[in-house]
Amino acid sequence: MASLAHAADAAYTTGEVKPASASTVSAQKVVRDTLPFSDRADFDEAKRGFIAAPDFRQIAKDGGGVSWNMDDWNFLLEGKEFDTINPSLQRQATLNMAYGLFEVVPGIYQVRGFDLANITFIKGQTGWIVIDPLTTAETARAALKFINEKLGPRPVVAVIYSHSHGDHFAGVRGVVDEADLQAGKVQIIAPEHFMYEAISENVFAGNAMTRRKSYTYADLLPRSPTGHVDGSIGKATAKGASGIIPPTREIKQAYETLTVDGVKMEFQLTPGTEAPAEMNTWFPELKAFWAGENIVAGQHNIYTLRGAKVRDPSAWAGFINEALYRYGDDAVVMFASHSWPRWGKERIHEVMRGQRDMYANLNNQVLHLANQGVTINEIQNVYKPPTSLRNQWYTRAYHGSYEHNARAVINLYLGYWDGNPVTMVPLSPEDTAPLYVDMMGGADKILAKAKALNDEGKYKLSMEILNKLVYTQPGNQQAKNLLADAFEQLGYQAESPSIRNAYLSATKELRDGVVGFDKAKVKSxxxxxxxxxxxxxxxxxxxxxxxxxxxxxxxxxxxxxxxxxxxxxxxxxxxxxxxxxxxxxxxxxxxxxxxxxxxxxxxxxxxxxxxxxxxxxxxxxxxxxxxxxxxxxxxxxxxxxxxxxxxxxxxxxxxxxxxxxxxxxxxxxxxxxxx
Missing domain, CATH: 3.30.1050.10 (SCP2 sterol-binding domain)
Structure with missing residues (x-):
């Protein structure tokens, strides 16, 4: 791909943004020179089985507006390299541009690119078994209509929720007819404790999570090379009518077999992995393994930055290992609620082992270092995955990051305290910051030093001292602008969309103030x-x-x-x-x-x-x-x-x-x- 001049990024953005600095350009070049970009296997898999794309790229929202617009990210299809996007992230973001109907194997189909997740359709004897009906009724309805147009109309006879996150159940009203539900013509199958986990995780700290999500999902940033480019496991979440239908059957055994509309399935419960209530599914007659959201194209979150309970990487690795040995030798395809399928025994084994080892190494090596005295405030700069894992695309740090996930492991086992009494009951930042500013000689000296550090590309050192000044003098716009400049370049360099989005969202608010939160939104x-x-x-x-x-x-x-x-x-x-x-x-x-x-x-x-x-x-x-x-x-x-x-x-x-x-x-x- 040809390199794009930095100034051209402005054509895709609104509001104040700055181009990639010389230091950022250099950092991006290092990524391009060290990672295996010649490996195109993912691109071949992402387009395999393609049947058709709809003649629309937008999905209307009930009541007016737009629920989904795939054209928002068309800049990724122009064949240009953007120095304002980490090259590894740009690769992942481009792979997530898949749009349309795909055949996984005969009898299993996916509609991709209609929402953050994939919606899967299993062909039963009389109708469709739908797995994970997206975030909104609008996008799920559009997917059902499209597959029926292409493959022939069939009723929905069952819905499977793989786990308790909204992008996997909240669009259910788009595929389930109320009359059929009341008549018992549709089954809703979910893992044990689904309803409690689906609701409670986002209720008790809902206001804080919504606000934090605005940073990590870049809700207020434009879709552009200097703004939102991807959600790592998909583009973004659709907007529209969300709902829930309680399951008519919960899977409660570690392994449980069920036949629905002639399709035999074995469910594998995986609690405490990507979601508190989650399950994988094996289709023995189709030799197809459904990995829920436990195996995606990259490292997932152990700690979700928007806020959620810390997950257990050891259990996560263990459930993948069980699936590998139970299904891996027989499977002809492995597919999931995000990303794209993997075909063939050798490839399936490779990815499952890599993902297993990624989570196991994270758990074990972080604890190995913790047992030598490395603390939660140091581990993000000490833990490094093995080179063999870093060189595989399916273990790169996209949804999660090596840094914040490493801290999560220590928090899971040891909590937030690093053992130093100073940090046991620390003063608040606004209380300590004035002392630091005074000892550093005041605002002018900090501003001068921060500007020099920014010019040298030492953005983390710059933000360390500017953060003290901004807490001490929150009205000092010059300090906020310099801090924004540091955040912006760190965002451009970040491989994880969550990290990028947080940096760039903070950049925008430091420059423009908090906007867009005038009224709280409530659930449907x-x-x-x-x-x-x-x-x-x-x-x-x-x-x-x-x-x-x-x-x-x-x-x-x-x-x-x-x-x-x-x-x-x-x-x-x-x-x-x-x-x-x-x-x-x-x-x-x-x-x-x-x-x-x-x-x-x-x-x-x-x-x-x-x-x-x-x-x-x-x-x-x-x-x-x-x-x-x-x-x-x-x-x-x-x-x-x-x-x-x-x-x-x-x-x-x-x-x-x-x-x-x-x-x-x-x-x-x-x-x-x-x-």
């Missing part, structure tokens, strides 16, 4: 209906500000007559707790309301007073309990500051308004995909 009604009352009440408890709840003491009985569920919610010691399956004889307030009407309260579609007047809700006791709850609930700021000085000065959160609509605070935020 279907997602809220899929959240249990217990989880909704627990989310309400998290929204309580203990400082405002001092001296509050009350008990609230809640009953759903239609589902026969009962709850006691108690405020004690400025803490809200809920227990399921009980009612309190001395409750201050009792509320009796059917589950659908309670969901309407949470969604803000109904007021409690109106439901009481209509006889749909019954209350007994002190309604002042709800006023107390309202007074203690916080309405989160969805665009809270991540970098100092990027928002107008104000409090971090504001009180929610309303009287008897306090249950709205239990409503979780919107979830856009994996993570």
């Amino acid at each position: 009604p279907e997602m809220v209906r899929g959240t249990s009352t217990e989880l909704l009440l627990q989310n309400l408890a998290i929204a309580i500000d203990s400082r405002k709840a001092e001296n509050m003491h009350f008990k609230l009985n809640l009953m759903h007559p239609d589902t026969r569920e009962t709850f006691v919610t108690e405020m004690s010691n400025a803490t809200l707790t809920t227990i399921t399956g009980h009612q309190s004889a001395d409750a201050d307030l009792s509320l009796q309301i059917n589950r659908p009407d309670f969901v309407a309260l949470v969604l803000g579609e109904q007021k409690l007073g109106d439901l009481v007047k209509s006889g749909k809700a019954k209350v007994r006791g002190d309604l002042g309990v709800l006023k107390q709850l309202t007074a203690a609930v916080t309405k989160y700021d969805p665009g809270f500051e991540l970098m100092p000085g990027t928002r107008p000065a104000k409090g971090r959160a504001a009180e929610s308004s309303g009287g008897d609509d306090v249950f709205v605070a239990a409503r979780p935020l919107e979830f856009d995909g994996e993570e």
Whole structure:
């Protein structure tokens, strides 16, 4: 590919951006010279089995707007090398431009490039078995329509959720007809604990996760060579109507066999790997192994930067090893919910072993170093994968990175403390930064030194001192601009899209301030209906500000007559707790309301007073309990500051308004995909 002049990058962007520096250009050249770019096997596999592409590149969003636009990344198809993109990342981003319908083997088909994930169709005796119906109903519906146009119309008879992340289930309403569901014509199959994990992971810290995701998925950056280029396991998550249908059958055994519409499947549960609830699937008659999201084209996250529980790389490696020895000798193809399939015993073994060893080495070598005293604050600069792993494309650090995943392993086993009492209960950055700035001789000296370091390409050293200055003087735009310059070049050099996106998102906010978070988005009604009352009440408890709840003491009985569920919610010691399956004889307030009407309260579609007047809700006791709850609930700021000085000065959160609509605070935020 011919090299593209740096200035040309501006043609693809909006807003202030700077070209790759000489140091970044040099760093990109090192990557081009050291990695095996002559290996084109992935490109051959990514296009193998191609049947057709649709005559559209955009998918409309229900209610107006665009759900998906594959043309956003067409700059990757121009055959140019961009010095503002790590060459390894550009290669991966180009591979993820596959778009259309593909045959994996006769009877198994995938539609790729309609969302972050692939949607898979298994041909049964009478209809389609759909695996992982994408993030939105719009993209899933478009995929189903397209395959039916090309291969003949067939009904959907079953849906399999491989795991509990939104880009693998939230588009289910696009492929499942409600009437067929009610008539029992469609099965929904998922791993054990699917519903709890699908909802809870994104509820309790939902506001923080959504904000952090805006950095790691580059939600506010343009699609361009100086902005968002890829999501490592796909391009990005689609926008639109997300929902959930609870499974009609959960897989609970380590290995469980099931025949659906004439198709025999063996499910392999893999809990604690890429998702807390996940499974692989073996199709013995087709000799096809489905790897869920446990095997993708690169290293995945052990720690997801948007925020999630740390995963277990040892268990991850172990489940891959089990699959290798159980299915590897018989499989003719290995395919997954992201990336592209691998065909042939030799290739399947190669990739499975490489991925197994990648996670095992990460786990074992990081602990090996930790046992020699390397700490969580050093490991990212010490751990290096073996050369043989670094030289394989399928073990490169894309979704995850060697650096942040290494820190995650130590956190999993030893926690965040590095053993130094100084870091056990550290001061906050805004408290320590002024001391550093003073000892360094003040702002002018720091600015001069930082500029010199930037000019030398020593961006991490520059950001170390500029970060202290920006915390001390958040209104110092010159400092923020220099810090943005350092972040920008580090983003251009990053191989992992997550790392790149975080650097470039911070760059934008340092220059322009926080924009685009004026209003919190909420989940679709279907997602809220899929959240249990217990989880909704627990989310309400998290929204309580203990400082405002001092001296509050009350008990609230809640009953759903239609589902026969009962709850006691108690405020004690400025803490809200809920227990399921009980009612309190001395409750201050009792509320009796059917589950659908309670969901309407949470969604803000109904007021409690109106439901009481209509006889749909019954209350007994002190309604002042709800006023107390309202007074203690916080309405989160969805665009809270991540970098100092990027928002107008104000409090971090504001009180929610309303009287008897306090249950709205239990409503979780919107979830856009994996993570």
